[in-house]
Amino acid sequence: MAEPIIEVRGVTKVYHVGVEVIHALRGVDLAVHAGEMVAIMGSSGSGKSTLMNTLGCLDRPTAGTYHLGGREVSGLDAAELSQVRNQEIGFVFQSFELLPRLTALENVELPLLYARGKGWGWARQRRKLAEEALQRVGLGKRMDHRPNQLSGGQKQRVAIARALIAKPRILMADEPTGNLDTTTTEEILALFAQIHAQGQTVLMVTHENDVAAHCERVVRLRDGLVLSDLPAEQDAAVGPLALARRSAA
Amino acid sequence: MLNPLFYYENVRLALRQIWANKLRSILTALGIIVGVASTTAVIAALTGLKTKVLSEFETFGAARLYVWPSRPDGVPKNLFPWEKIRLKSEEAIALRDQCTSLKGLTPISETSLSVQSDAEQLDGVSVTGIWPAWHATENRQVIMGRPFSDQDIVNERQVCLINDLAVRDLQLPRDPVGQHLLIGGRRFLVVGVVETITERMTGFNTISAEVFIPFPLMGKFQDRDFFMRFVALAKSPEEAQDASAEMTRVLRKVRGLGTGDPDTFRVQAIDQFIDQFKSIASGITAVAGGIVGISLLVGGIGIMNIMLVSVSERTREIGLRKAVGATPSAILLQFLLEAVTLCLVGGLVGVLIGQAFALAVSSIPGAKMENASVPAWAVALAFVFSAGVGVVFGMFPAIKASRLDPIEALRHE
Structure with missing residues (x-):
């Protein structure tokens, strides 16, 4: 099997909130290979957000190693992590996080604004890439609209286009359908499936089984540890309650 | 990174930000506008007076001497x-x-x-x-x-x-x-x-x-x-x-x-009068400089205040920008350029108002100010000072923005 693009070993994360010490991650091992579509699940406080932030290079683990595309990234500084995020990771957030003053096109272009070593010609190239990305998510006709002129589903499409524009190794989605109605949720999940089918590695944090069912593999966390790591069909068959009982036993 | 395109884009972004918050921007830059406008006007008037007086001295001839009892x-x-x-x-x-x-x-x-x-x-x-x-x-x-x-x-x-x-x-x-x-x-x-x-x-x-x-x-x-x-x-x-x-x-x-x-008398050559006049003129210029210094300080504090507000209002934006790859220095530069642009726009408005004042003064009949004009060095100085104020007072808010943690920032309400 090829080398995984994400490989974390013994990752822990400790927060100090006042005098209290919170162990958000207590030693997580996880490997994700290219082309996979993985759901990370868990109740609140299970550590799934912390794991997502760590995998997304928004945060550094307290201990453990993290290889992203074969490169050790757990020891990088803030500026280096910014570059890794810029080149390797595309984020999709629950609340879209589009900049209200920018048009859809400009929002999509944003990551390319922070690309390094580009000359004056970059502006035009960037625009073209952003147009392509918007067409890819089916918003070719809404390029000059501002976020407040778009529906929730359209906003999330813009956000997905933004996440994809820098051709990242991994697309990370944090509750991408959390703010959407059922119909729109289906559309967005279909879009994720379509992007995945084109070879994109996708990592999705969710607490909804329906959403997780769209993925190939489901990783469940509890109390900062991996509770289960199963293919989606098996995970659905076992059921979350059974898993919880098994671990309690 | 930070190619020239990045500067250009940030200035454009800053101008949009200023345009989107027109009233706030004007109020913020008011200190700088007033400071630059008043100094520009004083310098213009003084330049006019100086040209006038010196040309009068010249027509009299620098060879004149005065004697009076003293x-x-x-x-x-x-x-x-x-x-x-x-x-x-x-x-x-x-x-x-x-x-x-x-x-x-x-x-x-x-x-x-x-x-x-x-x-x-x-x-x-x-x-x-x-x-x-x-x-x-x-x-x-x-x-x-x-x-x-x-x-x-x-x-x-x-x-x-x-x-x-x-x-x-x-x-x-x-x-x-x-x-x-x-x-x-x-x-x-x-x-x-x-x-x-x-x-x-x-x-x-x-x-x-x-x-x-x-x-x-x-x-x-x-x-x-x-x-x-x-x-x-x-x-x-x-x-x-x-x-x-x-x-x-x-x-x-x-x-x-x-x-x-x-x-028991005084003898004075006219060039001594010219020297006296010149020193009075530079004295007035220095006082005007002091006034501009104070108003730029006040204006700068206004800028700093509004930039801090802006950073706080746009915490989520900063978080998002960082998440998609903005380095701390890119964020720092963005906010610094915004402050500088705001100050420069204020300086520009100030210079224009000062220019208009000079024009108005020069057309008052009998005021002997027909030569009042804003010299190029004063315009250049106004912009340099405005930009300086932007850098000095924009630095703290910009540093604050650049140090925001992306996760915290994205969670900010």
């Missing part, structure tokens, strides 16, 4: 009574005859008298006693008739020169030469007409009738110890300082002052 500093008044320090006609003669560096010298004494022509009587007309050298020292030639001659002085002829306003006010014929005037009750023959000088270096507008008579006759209208001053012309502007020294020497000798005695 009581030495810090001495008892009774030791130097008026009689002892006042200038006298003999002293004028001595200076004229003994100072080789002078081209000409005239005593000048002014009084006001009633003047009567056949048709009209005017009270309080300015009557000035002069020597013929006055034509050269004041640069006022006759436009009709003849100038004064030495004979007029020596023989104390009852002749007079008048300006063209006196011709009008006294209802004299257009060519008044040969007419007679009763000046202070004495009968004078008009021998010439001199131009009316509307503007003089001292700032007095003498747009009124003037009458000039031979100096010796002034004694007939005034007290025995009347006030007079001397105006002299050096042979060349370069010799003005030498002439000043020579006149001081001669006058001290005439007055019998010993080596240790203080001068």
Whole structure:
């Protein structure tokens, strides 16, 4: 099997909130290979957000190693992590996080604004890439609209286009359908499936089984540890309650 | 990274931000606008005044020298009574005859008298006693008739020169030469007409009738110890300082002052006046600079305040930008450029207002400000200072923005 693009070993994360010490991650091992579509699940406080932030290079683990595309990234500084995020990771957030003053096109272009070593010609190239990305998510006709002129589903499409524009190794989605109605949720999940089918590695944090069912593999966390790591069909068959009982036993 | 495109885009972004918050931006930049506008206006007015005054000095010629009585500093008044320090006609003669560096010298004494022509009587007309050298020292030639001659002085002829306003006010014929005037009750023959000088270096507008008579006759209208001053012309502007020294020497000798005695008079060359004026002008410029410093400080604090608000309002934006790959330095630069752009826009508005003020002032009739204009260096300085304020006061908020943790920032409500 090829080398995984994400490989974390013994990752822990400790927060100090006042005098209290919170162990958000207590030693997580996880490997994700290219082309996979993985759901990370868990109740609140299970550590799934912390794991997502760590995998997304928004945060550094307290201990453990993290290889992203074969490169050790757990020891990088803030500026280096910014570059890794810029080149390797595309984020999709629950609340879209589009900049209200920018048009859809400009929002999509944003990551390319922070690309390094580009000359004056970059502006035009960037625009073209952003147009392509918007067409890819089916918003070719809404390029000059501002976020407040778009529906929730359209906003999330813009956000997905933004996440994809820098051709990242991994697309990370944090509750991408959390703010959407059922119909729109289906559309967005279909879009994720379509992007995945084109070879994109996708990592999705969710607490909804329906959403997780769209993925190939489901990783469940509890109390900062991996509770289960199963293919989606098996995970659905076992059921979350059974898993919880098994671990309690 | 930070290619030129990045700067361009951030400035564009900042301009959009400013445009989107027009009212807030104006209020924020008000300190800078007011500071730059007032300084620009003061500098413009001063530049106009300076050009005007210096050009007036130049037309007078830098070769002029003035002598007037002066009581030495810090001495008892009774030791130097008026009689002892006042200038006298003999002293004028001595200076004229003994100072080789002078081209000409005239005593000048002014009084006001009633003047009567056949048709009209005017009270309080300015009557000035002069020597013929006055034509050269004041640069006022006759436009009709003849100038004064030495004979007029020596023989104390009852002749007079008048300006063209006196011709009008006294209802004299257009060519008044040969007419007679009763000046202070004495009968004078008009021998010439001199131009009316509307503007003089001292700032007095003498747009009124003037009458000039031979100096010796002034004694007939005034007290025995009347006030007079001397105006002299050096042979060349370069010799003005030498002439000043020579006149001081001669006058001290005439007055019998010993080596240790203080001068009881003052001799001053016109270039010293120019120096004085220049130092006053630079003093005003310095004060204006101080004012601009204070208003830029106040403006800068306003900028810092609003930038802190902006950083706090846009915490999520900062978080998002960081998440998609903005480095701390990119965020720092974004907010710094925003502050600088805001200040520069404020500076631009300020310069435009100052320019408009200069234009308005220069078109006020009689204000002698037709040369008021904003010099290029003042514009450049205004922009440099505005940008400086942006950098200094934008730095703290920008650093604050750059240090935000992306996760925290994205969670911010």
